[in-house]
Amino acid sequence: xxxxxxxxxxxxxxxxxxxxxxxxxxxxxxxxxxxxxxxxxxxxxxxxxxxxxxxxxxxxxxxxxxxxxxxxxxxxxxxxxxxxxxxxxxxxxxxxxxxxxxxxxxxxxxxxxxxxxxxxxxxxxxxxxxxxxxxxxxxxxxxxxxxxxxxxxxxxxxxxxxxxxxxxxxxxxxxxxxxxxxxxxxxxxxxxxxxxxxxxxxxxxxxxxxxxxxxxxxxxxxxxxxxxxxxxxxxxxxxxxxxxxxxxxxxxxxxxxxxxxxxxxxxxxxxxxxxxxxxxxxxxxxxxxxxxxxxxxxxxxxxxxxxxxxxxxxxxxxxxxxxxxxxxxxxxxxxxxxxxxxxxxxxxxxxxxxxxxxxxxxxxxxxxxxxxxxxxxxxxxxxxxxxxxxxxxxxxxxxxxxxxxxxxxxxxxxxxxxxxxxxxxxxxxxxxxxxxxxxxxxxxxxxxxxxxxxxxxxxxxxxxxxxxxxxxxxxxxxxxxxxxxxx
Numbered sequence: 001x002x003x004x005x006x007x008x009x010x011x012x013x014x015x016x017x018x019x020x021x022x023x024x025x026x027x028x029x030x031x032x033x034x035x036x037x038x039x040x041x042x043x044x045x046x047x048x049x050x051x052x053x054x055x056x057x058x059x060x061x062x063x064x065x066x067x068x069x070x071x072x073x074x075x076x077x078x079x080x081x082x083x084x085x086x087x088x089x090x091x092x093x094x095x096x097x098x099x100x101x102x103x104x105x106x107x108x109x110x111x112x113x114x115x116x117x118x119x120x121x122x123x124x125x126x127x128x129x130x131x132x133x134x135x136x137x138x139x140x141x142x143x144x145x146x147x148x149x150x151x152x153x154x155x156x157x158x159x160x161x162x163x164x165x166x167x168x169x170x171x172x173x174x175x176x177x178x179x180x181x182x183x184x185x186x187x188x189x190x191x192x193x194x195x196x197x198x199x200x201x202x203x204x205x206x207x208x209x210x211x212x213x214x215x216x217x218x219x220x221x222x223x224x225x226x227x228x229x230x231x232x233x234x235x236x237x238x239x240x241x242x243x244x245x246x247x248x249x250x251x252x253x254x255x256x257x258x259x260x261x262x263x264x265x266x267x268x269x270x271x272x273x274x275x276x277x278x279x280x281x282x283x284x285x286x287x288x289x290x291x292x293x294x295x296x297x298x299x300x301x302x303x304x305x306x307x308x309x310x311x312x313x314x315x316x317x318x319x320x321x322x323x324x325x326x327x328x329x330x331x332x333x334x335x336x337x338x339x340x341x342x343x344x345x346x347x348x349x350x351x352x353x354x355x356x357x358x359x360x361x362x363x364x365x366x367x368x369x370x371x372x373x374x375x376x377x378x379x380x381x382x383x384x385x386x387x388x389x390x391x392x393x394x395x396x397x398x399x400x401x402x403x404x405x406x407x408x409x410x411x412x413x414x415x416x417x418x419x420x421x422x423x424x425x426x427x428x429x430x431x432x433x434x435x436x437x438x439x440x441x442x443x444x445x446x447x448x449x450x451x452x453x454x455x456x457x458x459x460x461x462x463x464x465x466x467x468x469x470x471x472x473x474x475x476x477x478x479x480x481x482x483x484x485x486x487x
Contacts, residue, residue: 092118092307094440098414100332101439107328108311108437111321114278116309119302120270122443126450128247129158131238131265138232138267139165145175145295147231147280149208150244151224151420153180154188155197158246163197170202179283181225182207189250206287223315226431228265228420229280234298237273239436240265240418241407257401259371264340264406264418264450266436269303275310279434282312305441313421314432322421322435323428326409327353333362333411338451340367342405343377345424346384355391364393367454371400377424379480382473389463396458404454408447415439416447
């Protein structure tokens with residue numbers, strides 16, 4: 001038998017073995033749609049497909065990191081019992097709370113480990129530079145510690161004052177800890193200079209989920225820590241959608257196009273600050289092994305009339321608890337749902353929740369960007385517009401060249417939620433995220449004011465306009481929809 005024949009037979013056996021192996025391996029603990037998408041790739045190009053699946057299809061963390069995360073999650077659950085007792089959780093819910101709210105907060109507590117707490121003050125910031133200036137001012141008042149955690153971190157013309165405030169805090173004896181996502185920040189111009197500055201300062205800093213194969217640190221590269229948190233002295237905090245970077249992301253092409261990101265961040269006072277600090281402390285422990293016992297002992301006093309709950313999510317937490325919270329809220333809505341997300345690429349459960357709400361008479365609106373900043377996600381998102389429009393969802397396109405990057409929702413007059421989590425499969429399954437559930441006081445009315453402003457600026461997309469787009473555009477949308485399932 002010739003070498004060519006032998007090689008052909010071996011390739012045939014390898015091809016068959018990969019396909020048989022994939023049939024039993026790929027579907028395990030995976031959505032059927034995601035499993036079918038991966039199987040399609042592997043069946044079409046077996047060798048390349050199985051390699052890509054090994055690199056991008058497995059969401060598990062390395063064993064050491066996963067075990068540390070599990071132990072810390074158990075500790076968080078134990079340590080929050082005192083907070084639960086102090087707050088008397090039932091008393092934190094308004095007497096006219098919708099029927100779904102008690103079960104929702106129980107769900108969040110069971111999966112995320114953090115209870116609902118009353119007595120918070122919430123201030124929203126829609127002004128991009130104003131938000132960063134407010135954070136810098138808060139750091140300027142720090143006396144004990146500052147905790148900083150952002151997916152993208154850069155020192156530039158907008159954020160330089162923030163870093164100056166950190167340096168000044170260190171100089172007066174404040175402990176400053178900073179976490180930044182390794183891949184998310186490394187791709188930003190000026191990263192090397194940022195590292196030099198941090199190394200030369202007294203700031204304690206670590207990259208999150210680093211990918212450094214030469215140091216034995218390698219994992220699926222698109223498992224990222226997408227959270228945005230600032231905690232000062234355990235008494236005040238900021239969280240939301242905004243990264244620590246100027247609004248054009250230091251990219252010349254964005255500046256040339258006049259493209260800037262639109263965000264929504266909130267400043268928090270009250271017991272919710274401690275829950276945000278728990279999330280930071282969990283990530284700090286995972287990256288460094290250090291447990292921040294003294295810092296977590298600080299209890300913020302009550303400061304307002306808003307109750308709330310922090311929802312941490314990600315590969316180290318019970319799977320997709322942010323998605324579970326979102327769908328519970330949407331199914332509970334009676335009159336009105338307003339959703340804002342830069343990347344709306346739902347799985348089946350979220351798509352059914354949104355379209356079912358519209359079909360049962362709830363007024364549902366979705367704010368998304370008219371402008372794209374990520375080709376694949378943008379076109380995958382567009383592939384869902386027809387189903388949404390046919391169900392009665394009103395889609396508002398925030399005008400280009402701005403990128404609407406805010407991530408929030410309001411439900412009836414009862415609940416508001418904002419945070420770092422997009423409404424896409426990446427945020428549900430692959431990213432570490434943090435969301436803030438809010439109710440009571442006038443917090444929903446103030447969230448509505450933000451949505452009203454978006455609506456004034458936006459153009460409503462009609463079904464007639466959408467069906468009139470080119471066949472080529474529809475084809476690209478549908479192809480990119482397939483890639484969104486490769487999770």
